[in-house]
Amino acid sequence: MLKRVHFGPSWLPFALVAPQIIITVVFFIWPASQALYQSLLVEDPFGLKTEFVWFDNFIELFGDEHYLGAFQRTIFFSFSVAFLSMTFALTLAAMADRVIKGATTYRTFLIWPYAVAPVVSGALWVFMFDPTLGIFTYTLGALGYEWNHKLNGGEAMFLVIIASAWKQVAYNFLFFLAAMQSIPKSLIEAAAIDGAGPTRRFFSIILPLISPTTFFLMVINVVFAFFETFGIVHAVTAGGPAKATEILVYKVFNDGFIGLDLGGSAAQSVILMLIVISLTVIQFRYVEKRVEY
Amino acid sequence: MAEIHLNKVHKSYGADEVLHGVDWHIRDGEFVVIVGPSGCGKSTLLRMIAGLEGISQGEISIGERVVNDLEPAERDIAMVFQNYALYPHMSVYNNMAYGLKIKGIAKDEIEKRVNRTAEILEIRDYLKRSPRQLSGGQRQRVAMGRAIVREPSVFLFDEPLSNLDAKLRVQMRLEIKKLQERLGITSVYVTHDQVEAMTLGHRLMVLNGGYVEQLGTPIELYERPATAFVAGFIGSPSMNFLDAKISEDGKKAVFPGGDALDLPGDLAKHANHRVTVGMRPEHLQVDEGKSETTSQTVQVVEHLGADTLVHGTFGSGNSDLIVRLKGIRTIGKGEVLPLAIDPRNIHVFDPDSGKRLDS
Numbered sequence: 201m202l203k204r205v206h207f208g209p210s211w212l213p214f215a216l217v218a219p220q221i222i223i224t225v226v227f228f229i230w231p232a233s234q235a236l237y238q239s240l241l242v243e244d245p246f247g248l249k250t251e252f253v254w255f256d257n258f259i260e261l262f263g264d265e266h267y268l269g270a271f272q273r274t275i276f277f278s279f280s281v282a283f284l285s286m287t288f289a290l291t292l293a294a295m296a297d298r299v300i301k302g303a304t305t306y307r308t309f310l311i312w313p314y315a316v317a318p319v320v321s322g323a324l325w326v327f328m329f330d331p332t333l334g335i336f337t338y339t340l341g342a343l344g345y346e347w348n349h350k351l352n353g354g355e356a357m358f359l360v361i362i363a364s365a366w367k368q369v370a371y372n373f374l375f376f377l378a379a380m381q382s383i384p385k386s387l388i389e390a391a392a393i394d395g396a397g398p399t400r401r402f403f404s405i406i407l408p409l410i411s412p413t414t415f416f417l418m419v420i421n422v423v424f425a426f427f428e429t430f431g432i433v434h435a436v437t438a439g440g441p442a443k444a445t446e447i448l449v450y451k452v453f454n455d456g457f458i459g460l461d462l463g464g465s466a467a468q469s470v471i472l473m474l475i476v477i478s479l480t481v482i483q484f485r486y487v488e489k490r491v492e493y
Numbered sequence: 494m495a496e497i498h499l500n501k502v503h504k505s506y507g508a509d510e511v512l513h514g515v516d517w518h519i520r521d522g523e524f525v526v527i528v529g530p531s532g533c534g535k536s537t538l539l540r541m542i543a544g545l546e547g548i549s550q551g552e553i554s555i556g557e558r559v560v561n562d563l564e565p566a567e568r569d570i571a572m573v574f575q576n577y578a579l580y581p582h583m584s585v586y587n588n589m590a591y592g593l594k595i596k597g598i599a600k601d602e603i604e605k606r607v608n609r610t611a612e613i614l615e616i617r618d619y620l621k622r623s624p625r626q627l628s629g630g631q632r633q634r635v636a637m638g639r640a641i642v643r644e645p646s647v648f649l650f651d652e653p654l655s656n657l658d659a660k661l662r663v664q665m666r667l668e669i670k671k672l673q674e675r676l677g678i679t680s681v682y683v684t685h686d687q688v689e690a691m692t693l694g695h696r697l698m699v700l701n702g703g704y705v706e707q708l709g710t711p712i713e714l715y716e717r718p719a720t721a722f723v724a725g726f727i728g729s730p731s732m733n734f735l736d737a738k739i740s741e742d743g744k745k746a747v748f749p750g751g752d753a754l755d756l757p758g759d760l761a762k763h764a765n766h767r768v769t770v771g772m773r774p775e776h777l778q779v780d781e782g783k784s785e786t787t788s789q790t791v792q793v794v795e796h797l798g799a800d801t802l803v804h805g806t807f808g809s810g811n812s813d814l815i816v817r818l819k820g821i822r823t824i825g826k827g828e829v830l831p832l833a834i835d836p837r838n839i840h841v842f843d844p845d846s847g848k849r850l851d852s
């Protein structure tokens with residue numbers, strides 16, 4: 201029989217995990233349970249009266265066309281961000297995969313946007329597309345297109361998508377490049393001998409073999425677009441014009457902190473929580489299935 | 494069907510030259526083997542023929558065409574990789590059909606060809622499986638099938654058997670040889686295994702450190718190795734090498750202990766020079782007192798069944814010597830074996846350049 205190693209009762213193990221536990225409790229468990237509780241209440245804007253209403257807040261949400269509109273908008277926004285940033289990152293990775301010399305330099309440059317805070321990223325794009333000062337606005341003007349995302353909802357949406365996608369490109373690029381480089385070189389060479397040109401090799405060999413990574417990134421990007429784009433939206437459009445870029449996370453903020461509908465806002469964030477939990481479950485369930493070489 | 498010409502082929506990686514000028518004419522339908530120790534440049538040379546590596550200097554032609562600037566796909570070759578390089582996301586059938594589809598061959602024709610090839614290689618039952626579901630030997634067959642089905646004019650093999658276990662390796666070796674004879678397609682085969690090389694190749698190229706040591710048939714390499722390297726590389730156990738001096742009259746090799754052996758020819762022009770004398774273990778035979786020329790003091794005896802390997806020291810000196818005797822012999826440690834060798838089986842090399850010295 202193997203003897204187990206026994207440690208005497210000690211405060212040390214508790215002390216070692218305490219910081220993580222405290223952070224999780226203070227910044228996640230506590231606010232999440234507050235939101236959960238709050239979502240079942242109706243409170244008047246001055247916080248004088250609170251009433252427990254069970255699921256009324258949720259029922260009301262799903263009957264609210266503004267909310268459903270925001271939901272649709274968010275789905276469109278998320279998939280556009282995921283698609284745009286992944287396609288762009290994939291193209292870059294495919295090019296970097298062929299260049300081995302200087303690949304580290306590429307990687308270093310390409311990771312920079314990821315280190316930029318969402319708000320700053322948003323601010324950069326706001327400056328470049330500013331209707332009066334922006335360099336792109338100027339260029340578009342010279343080409344005969346009048347850009348004003350402060351008035352045109354479509355343009356505003358386009359701008360937040362670009363700003364969000366740009367931020368994710370670096371992350372996606374790194375994963376795509378790593379996935380491509382883990383494909384044995386002899387496979388590509390065999391395909392080259394079989395007569396496949398670079399484009400054909402990409403679509404018939406490389407793309408299928410990196411599909412687990414693609415799926416993983418897809419989930420990651422959707423999660424990012426759903427939940428972490430608040431800063432970008434806030435800096436670029438503040439949800440406007442006329443709510444054209446009000447996505448779900450932004451609506452939570454708007455309804456809760458500006459509109460002071462705390463119950464409704466909490467119900468919205470509970471729904472967001474459920475979405476992120478299900479996306480995470482999907483990810484763990486399917487990403488485990490790996491391609492073997 | 495094609496012949497291959499290598500014309501002063503060099504390869505450099507940056508400032509490092511790894512192949513220092515290779516010339517070879519491989520005839521149509523020939524099975525040639527490039528053999529040498531690890532890192533000598535075998536794969537590099539093969540990959541240059543395939544078009545997977547650029548040619549730094551010189552010219553390679555396949556058939557009538559100089560292929561230096563042609564893509565691998567345009568060279569009409571097929572290659573079998575050491576790790577098989579099967580497409581993991583495609584079935585065995587699709588692995589084999591991939592190249593044909595790209596060529597734009599009609600679907601029913603592809604099906605006919607894949608089935609025929611699968612028949613030859615006995616992999617018909619696995620066509621629907623994915624490579625993951627196959628054993629090493631089966632993957633090996635699929636890799637061969639993928640090469641054969643394209644009916645190329647040249648086959649290239651890069652150590653295709655080195656991932657298999659010993660028994661399967663011997664079996665596949667024979668199959669590859671039969672297959673090549675049956676198809677008659679010019680084949681270049683790379684290996685570091687001298688037995689594989691000797692048994693498979695019509696002709697061999699022995700490479701060492703990027704230099705061609707010798708070109709020739711297996712028998713030529715065995716009987717007249719051009720350098721001490723080739724002499725030591727071909728044959729197992731390896732040839733014995735002993736320091737010696739050529740006698741005044743050039744007819745004998747004199748060893749440090751005072752022993753002397755007759756030479757195959759007159760080496761008077763090397764009289765009194767230091768040389769390296771090579772003798773294969775199987776050419777030294779026990780000679781019961783008749784024309785005894787030398788002896789061995791026995792240290793260790795190994796029984797292989799068909800043969801007996803005797804390790805010991807040579808003559809009255811203390812250089813190591815291995816003798817391979819036919820059959821089972823009972824020989825005790827410390828015994829002194831009287832040995833004889835036919836002078837025609839004695840090889841003399843320059844100790845500095847390693848080159849063979851002839852009369």
Ligand SMILES: Nc1ncnc2c1ncn2[C@@H]1O[C@H](COP(=O)(O)OP(=O)(O)O)[C@@H](O)[C@H]1O
Nearest residue numbers: 506509511529530531532533534535536537538
């Ligand atoms: N891409 C490369 N860059 C630099 N050196 C290389 C490269 N490929 C091979 N070499 C060198 O060339 C030599 C021959 O390699 P290789 O042909 O693979 O040997 P082997 O005979 O074992 O197949 C080795 O010394 C190896 O280090």
Ligand SMILES: [Mg+2]
Nearest residue numbers: 535536537652
């Ligand atoms: Mg090699």
